[in-house]
Amino acid sequence: MSCCGAAAVPLLALSRMEADEAVCLPRLPRVAVCGGTHGNELSGVYLVRELLKAAGDGGQEVLTVMANPRAAQRCLRYVETDLNRCFTHAVLNGPPSENAPYEIARARELNAMLGPKGSPEAVDLVCDLHNTTANMGLCLIAYSHCDWISLHIFRHLQRAMPDIPMRFIHYDVSCKESYSLDSVGKHGFAMEIGPQPHGVVRSNVFTAMKTGVQHMLDWVRMFNSGATFEGGCMEVYTMVKNVDYPRDAETRSITAAIHPQLQDRDFCLLQPGDPLFQMFSGETLTYEGREPLHPFFINECAYYEKGIAVSLARKMHVTVPAIRAQTDGEQVHRLGFTSEEEEEEEE
Numbered sequence: 001m002s003c004c005g006a007a008a009v010p011l012l013a014l015s016r017m018e019a020d021e022a023v024c025l026p027r028l029p030r031v032a033v034c035g036g037t038h039g040n041e042l043s044g045v046y047l048v049r050e051l052l053k054a055a056g057d058g059g060q061e062v063l064t065v066m067a068n069p070r071a072a073q074r075c076l077r078y079v080e081t082d083l084n085r086c087f088t089h090a091v092l093n094g095p096p097s098e099n100a101p102y103e104i105a106r107a108r109e110l111n112a113m114l115g116p117k118g119s120p121e122a123v124d125l126v127c128d129l130h131n132t133t134a135n136m137g138l139c140l141i142a143y144s145h146c147d148w149i150s151l152h153i154f155r156h157l158q159r160a161m162p163d164i165p166m167r168f169i170h171y172d173v174s175c176k177e178s179y180s181l182d183s184v185g186k187h188g189f190a191m192e193i194g195p196q197p198h199g200v201v202r203s204n205v206f207t208a209m210k211t212g213v214q215h216m217l218d219w220v221r222m223f224n225s226g227a228t229f230e231g232g233c234m235e236v237y238t239m240v241k242n243v244d245y246p247r248d249a250e251t252r253s254i255t256a257a258i259h260p261q262l263q264d265r266d267f268c269l270l271q272p273g274d275p276l277f278q279m280f281s282g283e284t285l286t287y288e289g290r291e292p293l294h295p296f297f298i299n300e301c302a303y304y305e306k307g308i309a310v311s312l313a314r315k316m317h318v319t320v321p322a323i324r325a326q327t328d329g330e331q332v333h334r335l336g337f338t339s340e341e342e343e344e345e346e347e
Helices: 010-014 044-052 069-074 102-114 148-160 201-223 326-335 340-346
Strands: 021-026 029-036 061-066 125-131 135-144 165-170 186-196 232-243 256-258 277-278 284-286 294-296 310-320 324-325
Touching: 021 148, 029 044, 029 201, 029 232, 044 061, 044 125, 044 201, 061 102, 069 294, 125 201, 135 148, 135 201, 148 165, 148 232, 186 201, 201 256, 201 324, 310 324
Parallel strands: 021 324, 029 061, 029 125, 125 186, 135 165, 165 232
Antiparallel strands: 135 186, 232 310, 256 277, 277 284, 294 310
Protein backbone atom coordinates (compact mmCIF):
# COMPACT_ATOMS: atom_id res chain seq x y z
CA MET A 1 0.00 0.00 0.00
CA SER A 2 1.08 3.60 -0.18
CA CYS A 3 3.02 5.26 2.61
CA CYS A 4 -0.19 6.88 3.82
CA GLY A 5 -2.38 3.79 3.57
CA ALA A 6 -2.60 0.52 5.44
CA ALA A 7 0.54 -1.53 5.98
CA ALA A 8 2.02 -3.12 2.87
CA VAL A 9 3.04 -6.75 2.51
CA PRO A 10 6.80 -6.73 3.27
CA LEU A 11 8.99 -7.56 0.29
CA LEU A 12 10.70 -10.39 2.18
CA ALA A 13 7.32 -11.96 2.85
CA LEU A 14 6.77 -12.47 -0.85
CA SER A 15 9.26 -15.33 -0.92
CA ARG A 16 7.00 -17.25 1.46
CA MET A 17 3.89 -16.78 -0.68
CA GLU A 18 2.59 -19.44 -2.98
CA ALA A 19 3.17 -18.54 -6.62
CA ASP A 20 -0.56 -18.41 -7.34
CA GLU A 21 -1.63 -16.72 -4.07
CA ALA A 22 -3.14 -13.30 -4.69
CA VAL A 23 -2.96 -10.45 -2.19
CA CYS A 24 -6.48 -9.13 -1.52
CA LEU A 25 -6.74 -5.33 -1.46
CA PRO A 26 -9.71 -2.99 -0.96
CA ARG A 27 -11.54 -1.85 -4.07
CA LEU A 28 -10.89 1.62 -5.51
CA PRO A 29 -14.32 3.26 -5.77
CA ARG A 30 -13.03 6.86 -5.65
CA VAL A 31 -10.39 7.89 -8.17
CA ALA A 32 -9.15 11.44 -8.76
CA VAL A 33 -7.44 12.66 -11.93
CA CYS A 34 -5.77 16.04 -11.38
CA GLY A 35 -4.06 18.37 -13.83
CA GLY A 36 -2.72 21.90 -13.77
CA THR A 37 -0.85 21.47 -10.49
CA HIS A 38 1.73 23.35 -12.53
CA GLY A 39 -0.26 25.71 -14.71
CA ASN A 40 2.21 25.78 -17.60
CA GLU A 41 2.35 21.98 -18.02
CA LEU A 42 -0.31 22.00 -20.66
CA SER A 43 -0.98 18.33 -21.43
CA GLY A 44 -2.58 17.91 -18.01
CA VAL A 45 -4.32 21.28 -18.18
CA TYR A 46 -6.02 20.51 -21.50
CA LEU A 47 -6.74 16.88 -20.66
CA VAL A 48 -8.51 17.88 -17.43
CA ARG A 49 -10.54 20.44 -19.38
CA GLU A 50 -11.56 17.68 -21.79
CA LEU A 51 -12.44 15.33 -18.95
CA LEU A 52 -14.50 18.01 -17.24
CA LYS A 53 -16.50 18.49 -20.46
CA ALA A 54 -17.24 14.76 -20.51
CA ALA A 55 -18.03 14.55 -16.77
CA GLY A 56 -20.96 12.34 -15.90
CA ASP A 57 -20.27 9.63 -18.49
CA GLY A 58 -19.68 6.10 -17.17
CA GLY A 59 -20.65 4.43 -13.93
CA GLN A 60 -17.35 4.82 -12.08
CA GLU A 61 -16.89 7.85 -9.87
CA VAL A 62 -13.91 9.77 -11.26
CA LEU A 63 -13.14 13.12 -9.66
CA THR A 64 -11.56 15.46 -12.20
CA VAL A 65 -9.74 18.42 -10.65
CA MET A 66 -7.94 21.48 -12.01
CA ALA A 67 -5.49 21.70 -9.15
CA ASN A 68 -4.15 25.24 -9.61
CA PRO A 69 -6.77 27.15 -11.63
CA ARG A 70 -5.14 30.56 -11.17
CA ALA A 71 -1.79 29.34 -12.49
CA ALA A 72 -3.46 27.45 -15.35
CA GLN A 73 -5.43 30.54 -16.37
CA ARG A 74 -2.19 32.55 -16.55
CA CYS A 75 -0.06 29.69 -17.95
CA LEU A 76 2.37 29.93 -15.04
CA ARG A 77 4.02 27.15 -13.08
CA TYR A 78 2.60 28.75 -9.93
CA VAL A 79 1.30 32.11 -8.74
CA GLU A 80 3.19 32.52 -5.44
CA THR A 81 4.84 29.22 -4.49
CA ASP A 82 5.10 25.71 -5.94
CA LEU A 83 1.81 23.94 -5.20
CA ASN A 84 3.51 20.58 -5.71
CA ARG A 85 5.60 21.18 -2.59
CA CYS A 86 2.68 22.16 -0.34
CA PHE A 87 1.27 18.79 0.76
CA THR A 88 3.57 17.96 3.67
CA HIS A 89 1.97 17.29 7.04
CA ALA A 90 3.45 20.53 8.40
CA VAL A 91 2.03 22.73 5.63
CA LEU A 92 -1.40 21.11 5.51
CA ASN A 93 -1.80 21.31 9.28
CA GLY A 94 -0.20 24.68 9.91
CA PRO A 95 -2.07 27.57 11.52
CA PRO A 96 -4.52 29.36 9.21
CA SER A 97 -3.37 32.76 7.96
CA GLU A 98 -4.99 35.36 5.77
CA ASN A 99 -1.53 36.17 4.41
CA ALA A 100 -0.69 32.61 3.36
CA PRO A 101 0.40 32.22 -0.28
CA TYR A 102 -2.40 31.24 -2.65
CA GLU A 103 -0.94 27.78 -3.27
CA ILE A 104 -0.84 26.94 0.44
CA ALA A 105 -4.50 27.89 0.80
CA ARG A 106 -5.29 25.88 -2.34
CA ALA A 107 -3.36 22.85 -1.01
CA ARG A 108 -5.53 22.87 2.09
CA GLU A 109 -8.67 23.10 -0.07
CA LEU A 110 -7.49 20.12 -2.12
CA ASN A 111 -6.66 18.20 1.04
CA ALA A 112 -10.19 18.79 2.30
CA MET A 113 -11.61 17.76 -1.08
CA LEU A 114 -9.50 14.64 -1.69
CA GLY A 115 -8.27 13.74 1.79
CA PRO A 116 -7.62 14.41 4.52
CA LYS A 117 -4.21 12.98 3.78
CA GLY A 118 -3.56 9.76 5.66
CA SER A 119 -7.20 9.33 6.71
CA PRO A 120 -9.75 6.59 5.90
CA GLU A 121 -11.83 9.28 4.15
CA ALA A 122 -9.14 10.04 1.54
CA VAL A 123 -9.85 9.12 -2.07
CA ASP A 124 -8.58 5.70 -3.03
CA LEU A 125 -6.29 6.76 -5.88
CA VAL A 126 -4.88 10.09 -7.07
CA CYS A 127 -3.28 10.42 -10.50
CA ASP A 128 -1.62 13.83 -10.87
CA LEU A 129 -0.66 14.84 -14.42
CA HIS A 130 2.66 16.54 -15.18
CA ASN A 131 4.96 17.42 -18.06
CA THR A 132 8.73 17.66 -18.04
CA THR A 133 11.12 19.30 -20.47
CA ALA A 134 13.45 16.32 -19.94
CA ASN A 135 13.52 13.35 -22.32
CA MET A 136 11.90 10.94 -19.85
CA GLY A 137 9.09 9.31 -21.82
CA LEU A 138 6.19 8.35 -19.53
CA CYS A 139 7.05 7.90 -15.86
CA LEU A 140 4.99 7.12 -12.80
CA ILE A 141 6.50 8.76 -9.72
CA ALA A 142 5.45 7.50 -6.29
CA TYR A 143 6.57 7.48 -2.66
CA SER A 144 6.45 3.72 -2.23
CA HIS A 145 8.14 0.82 -4.01
CA CYS A 146 5.67 -1.62 -2.45
CA ASP A 147 2.34 -0.01 -3.37
CA TRP A 148 0.99 -2.94 -5.36
CA ILE A 149 -1.83 -0.86 -6.85
CA SER A 150 0.49 1.72 -8.41
CA LEU A 151 2.97 -0.93 -9.55
CA HIS A 152 0.27 -3.06 -11.19
CA ILE A 153 -1.12 0.01 -12.96
CA PHE A 154 2.38 0.68 -14.26
CA ARG A 155 2.71 -2.91 -15.55
CA HIS A 156 -0.66 -2.54 -17.28
CA LEU A 157 0.45 0.68 -18.99
CA GLN A 158 3.70 -0.94 -20.12
CA ARG A 159 1.79 -3.75 -21.78
CA ALA A 160 -0.92 -1.53 -23.23
CA MET A 161 1.50 1.10 -24.61
CA PRO A 162 4.60 -0.84 -25.73
CA ASP A 163 5.86 1.93 -28.03
CA ILE A 164 6.20 4.49 -25.20
CA PRO A 165 9.35 4.33 -23.01
CA MET A 166 8.20 3.94 -19.39
CA ARG A 167 9.82 3.89 -15.97
CA PHE A 168 8.61 3.74 -12.37
CA ILE A 169 10.42 6.22 -10.11
CA HIS A 170 10.41 5.83 -6.33
CA TYR A 171 11.08 8.74 -3.96
CA ASP A 172 11.89 7.33 -0.53
CA VAL A 173 10.09 9.98 1.52
CA SER A 174 7.91 9.45 4.61
CA CYS A 175 4.19 10.11 4.63
CA LYS A 176 4.56 13.28 6.70
CA GLU A 177 7.29 14.65 4.46
CA SER A 178 5.75 13.62 1.10
CA TYR A 179 5.03 16.92 -0.57
CA SER A 180 3.07 16.40 -3.79
CA LEU A 181 -0.66 16.27 -4.51
CA ASP A 182 -0.70 12.53 -5.27
CA SER A 183 0.32 11.81 -1.65
CA VAL A 184 -3.14 12.87 -0.44
CA GLY A 185 -4.78 9.66 -1.70
CA LYS A 186 -4.60 6.20 -0.15
CA HIS A 187 -2.69 5.33 -3.32
CA GLY A 188 -1.23 7.86 -5.69
CA PHE A 189 1.35 8.75 -8.28
CA ALA A 190 2.36 11.51 -10.64
CA MET A 191 2.16 10.68 -14.33
CA GLU A 192 5.12 12.61 -15.77
CA ILE A 193 5.52 12.78 -19.57
CA GLY A 194 8.12 14.52 -21.70
CA PRO A 195 9.87 16.06 -23.40
CA GLN A 196 7.53 19.00 -23.80
CA PRO A 197 8.39 22.69 -23.34
CA HIS A 198 6.44 24.42 -20.61
CA GLY A 199 3.69 26.66 -21.98
CA VAL A 200 3.38 24.42 -25.04
CA VAL A 201 1.18 21.43 -25.82
CA ARG A 202 2.51 18.77 -28.22
CA SER A 203 -0.01 16.44 -29.80
CA ASN A 204 2.05 13.27 -29.32
CA VAL A 205 2.67 14.01 -25.63
CA PHE A 206 -0.97 14.95 -25.02
CA THR A 207 -2.11 11.76 -26.75
CA ALA A 208 0.26 9.62 -24.67
CA MET A 209 -1.08 11.18 -21.47
CA LYS A 210 -4.72 10.77 -22.55
CA THR A 211 -4.11 7.14 -23.51
CA GLY A 212 -2.26 6.47 -20.26
CA VAL A 213 -5.13 7.88 -18.19
CA GLN A 214 -7.67 5.82 -20.15
CA HIS A 215 -5.68 2.63 -19.56
CA MET A 216 -5.28 3.48 -15.88
CA LEU A 217 -9.05 3.88 -15.50
CA ASP A 218 -9.64 0.66 -17.46
CA TRP A 219 -7.35 -1.18 -15.04
CA VAL A 220 -9.25 0.24 -12.05
CA ARG A 221 -12.55 -0.95 -13.54
CA MET A 222 -11.13 -4.44 -14.08
CA PHE A 223 -9.71 -4.53 -10.56
CA ASN A 224 -12.99 -3.40 -9.00
CA SER A 225 -14.91 -5.99 -11.01
CA GLY A 226 -12.90 -8.83 -9.44
CA ALA A 227 -10.14 -9.56 -11.96
CA THR A 228 -6.94 -11.15 -10.65
CA PHE A 229 -3.65 -9.65 -11.86
CA GLU A 230 -0.61 -11.90 -11.99
CA GLY A 231 2.57 -11.00 -10.15
CA GLY A 232 6.08 -10.66 -11.48
CA CYS A 233 9.38 -8.81 -11.30
CA MET A 234 9.64 -5.10 -12.09
CA GLU A 235 12.34 -2.48 -12.49
CA VAL A 236 12.06 0.49 -10.14
CA TYR A 237 14.32 3.54 -10.10
CA THR A 238 14.86 4.81 -6.55
CA MET A 239 16.02 8.43 -6.36
CA VAL A 240 19.37 8.72 -4.55
CA LYS A 241 20.36 12.38 -4.82
CA ASN A 242 20.13 15.61 -6.79
CA VAL A 243 23.11 17.35 -8.38
CA ASP A 244 23.24 21.12 -8.81
CA TYR A 245 24.97 23.03 -11.58
CA PRO A 246 28.46 24.38 -10.92
CA ARG A 247 28.04 27.93 -9.63
CA ASP A 248 30.08 31.07 -9.12
CA ALA A 249 31.04 31.28 -5.45
CA GLU A 250 30.04 34.94 -5.17
CA THR A 251 27.12 35.49 -7.55
CA ARG A 252 25.70 31.93 -7.38
CA SER A 253 25.13 32.09 -11.13
CA ILE A 254 25.61 28.79 -12.97
CA THR A 255 28.92 28.39 -14.75
CA ALA A 256 28.22 25.29 -16.83
CA ALA A 257 25.52 23.42 -18.75
CA ILE A 258 24.70 19.72 -19.00
CA HIS A 259 27.36 18.08 -21.15
CA PRO A 260 26.13 17.37 -24.72
CA GLN A 261 27.01 13.67 -24.32
CA LEU A 262 24.54 13.46 -21.42
CA GLN A 263 21.78 15.77 -22.64
CA ASP A 264 18.53 13.91 -23.53
CA ARG A 265 19.90 10.56 -22.28
CA ASP A 266 17.64 10.21 -19.26
CA PHE A 267 17.96 6.82 -17.52
CA CYS A 268 21.25 5.94 -19.20
CA LEU A 269 23.88 4.48 -16.84
CA LEU A 270 26.18 7.28 -15.71
CA GLN A 271 29.58 5.86 -14.78
CA PRO A 272 32.17 7.61 -12.57
CA GLY A 273 34.36 9.63 -14.91
CA ASP A 274 31.65 10.15 -17.56
CA PRO A 275 31.09 13.73 -18.80
CA LEU A 276 28.49 15.54 -16.68
CA PHE A 277 28.89 19.28 -17.28
CA GLN A 278 30.52 21.46 -19.88
CA MET A 279 31.84 24.70 -18.39
CA PHE A 280 31.01 27.90 -20.24
CA SER A 281 34.78 28.33 -20.51
CA GLY A 282 34.93 25.04 -22.44
CA GLU A 283 36.33 22.37 -20.14
CA THR A 284 34.47 19.20 -19.17
CA LEU A 285 33.50 18.26 -15.62
CA THR A 286 32.99 14.56 -15.03
CA TYR A 287 30.71 12.61 -12.71
CA GLU A 288 32.65 11.98 -9.50
CA GLY A 289 30.21 9.68 -7.72
CA ARG A 290 31.37 6.39 -6.23
CA GLU A 291 28.80 4.20 -8.02
CA PRO A 292 27.12 4.17 -11.42
CA LEU A 293 23.64 5.72 -11.24
CA HIS A 294 20.83 6.55 -13.66
CA PRO A 295 20.22 10.25 -14.38
CA PHE A 296 16.72 11.63 -14.91
CA PHE A 297 15.12 15.07 -15.02
CA ILE A 298 18.24 16.01 -17.00
CA ASN A 299 18.26 19.79 -17.50
CA GLU A 300 14.62 20.16 -16.43
CA CYS A 301 13.66 23.78 -17.05
CA ALA A 302 11.62 24.19 -13.85
CA TYR A 303 14.44 22.88 -11.64
CA TYR A 304 16.90 25.71 -12.29
CA GLU A 305 15.22 27.63 -9.45
CA LYS A 306 15.47 24.57 -7.21
CA GLY A 307 19.21 24.10 -7.77
CA ILE A 308 18.83 20.77 -9.55
CA ALA A 309 20.67 20.04 -12.78
CA VAL A 310 19.98 16.30 -12.72
CA SER A 311 18.54 13.70 -10.38
CA LEU A 312 20.30 10.36 -9.92
CA ALA A 313 18.60 7.02 -9.23
CA ARG A 314 19.59 3.48 -8.39
CA LYS A 315 17.83 0.76 -10.38
CA MET A 316 16.38 -2.06 -8.33
CA HIS A 317 14.11 -5.03 -8.96
CA VAL A 318 10.90 -5.49 -7.01
CA THR A 319 8.85 -8.68 -6.89
CA VAL A 320 5.18 -7.75 -7.19
CA PRO A 321 2.58 -10.26 -5.97
CA ALA A 322 -0.61 -11.21 -7.76
CA ILE A 323 -3.48 -9.06 -6.51
CA ARG A 324 -7.26 -8.94 -6.62
CA ALA A 325 -9.99 -6.87 -4.99
CA GLN A 326 -11.47 -8.02 -1.73
CA THR A 327 -14.92 -9.55 -1.93
CA ASP A 328 -17.74 -8.12 0.16
CA GLY A 329 -17.32 -10.96 2.65
CA GLU A 330 -13.59 -10.32 2.98
CA GLN A 331 -14.24 -6.61 3.49
CA VAL A 332 -16.69 -7.31 6.30
CA HIS A 333 -14.13 -9.62 7.91
CA ARG A 334 -11.46 -6.95 7.55
CA LEU A 335 -13.66 -4.32 9.17
CA GLY A 336 -14.03 -6.60 12.17
CA PHE A 337 -10.30 -7.18 12.49
CA THR A 338 -8.41 -5.72 15.42
CA SER A 339 -4.68 -5.19 15.06
CA GLU A 340 -2.16 -6.11 17.74
CA GLU A 341 -1.41 -2.45 18.27
CA GLU A 342 -5.10 -1.69 18.85
CA GLU A 343 -5.41 -4.62 21.26
CA GLU A 344 -2.43 -3.33 23.23
CA GLU A 345 -4.01 0.13 23.41
CA GLU A 346 -7.28 -1.36 24.66
CA GLU A 347 -5.45 -3.24 27.42
